[in-house]
Amino acid sequence: QKEVEQNSGPLSVPEGAIASLNCTYSDRGSQSFFWYRQYSGKSPELIMFIYSNGDKEDGRFTAQLNKASQYVSLLIRDSQPSDSATYLCAVNPGANSKLTFGKGITLSVRP
Amino acid sequence: NAGVTQTPKFQVLKTGQSMTLQCAQDMNHNSMYWYRQDPGMGLRLIYYSASEGTTDKGEVPNGYNVSRLNKREFSLRLESAAPSQTSVYFCASSETGIYGYTFGSGTRLTVV
Numbered sequence: 443q444k445e446v447e448q449n450s451g452p453l454s455v456p457e458g459a460i461a462s463l464n465c466t467y468s469d470r471g472s473q474s475f476f477w478y479r480q481y482s483g484k485s486p487e488l489i490m491f492i493y494s495n496g497d498k499e500d501g502r503f504t505a506q507l508n509k510a511s512q513y514v515s516l517l518i519r520d521s522q523p524s525d526s527a528t529y530l531c532a533v534n535p536g537a538n539s540k541l542t543f544g545k546g547i548t549l550s551v552r553p
Numbered sequence: 554n555a556g557v558t559q560t561p562k563f564q565v566l567k568t569g570q571s572m573t574l575q576c577a578q579d580m581n582h583n584s585m586y587w588y589r590q591d592p593g594m595g596l597r598l599i600y601y602s603a604s605e606g607t608t609d610k611g612e613v614p615n616g617y618n619v620s621r622l623n624k625r626e627f628s629l630r631l632e633s634a635a636p637s638q639t640s641v642y643f644c645a646s647s648e649t650g651i652y653g654y655t656f657g658s659g660t661r662l663t664v665v
Contacts (some may be wrong), residue, residue: 476653485643486656488653491653532653543595
């Protein structure tokens with residue numbers, strides 16, 4: 443069974459710090475990787491996706507992918523209280539396959 | 554530019570009642586999905602439709618049925634609601650999974 447595991451939370455960081463969210467996956471053939479942000483009572487919102495090994499930066503967010511080690515991470519620099527949410531990792535094993543989601547990790551940024 | 558629209562947003566049912574959750578997307582996506590989200594369980598796939606005219610079971614299909622009415626619309630039906638179906642239901646769509654999904658705003662369903 444294809445699995446996506448996210449490190450246990452909740453995670454609490456002070457405002458301005460770097461938040462590091464990690465995710466491992468079991469299907470070595472997985473091709474695309476996503477990070478969703480979900481505020482309490484709201485729907486998941488896609489914030490980052492990555493397909494190739496290495497880093498991908500978008501503003502304060504950096505997604506990192508290491509296919510050999512089967513992990514993907516999300517770094518949030520200069521964390522803000524507005525970043526407080528649950529972050530879901532999702533993995534697509536193939537072009538026509540369905541996403542497999544992790545259970546999410548809740549991030550709290552302390553003012 | 555609505556994206557994925559779900560109705561209703563909230564619903565309370567009595568055990569044994571039936572209802573249909575509606576979902577429509579205006580992005581011309583081929584694939585559509587129904588998920589439920591429960592505390593500690595994450596998002597679990599109920600049914601999906603890879604393209605118009607096709608539907609397939611996901612991880613937790615028991616107690617549900619779906620209809621892909623056309624390319625835009627994908628409905629989820631509960632024939633005889635049970636308290637175990639109390640959950641938040643999300644519809645999503647995608648062109649192909651490789652680009653990720655767009656989610657609707659969700660339906661919060663309580664079965665008493």
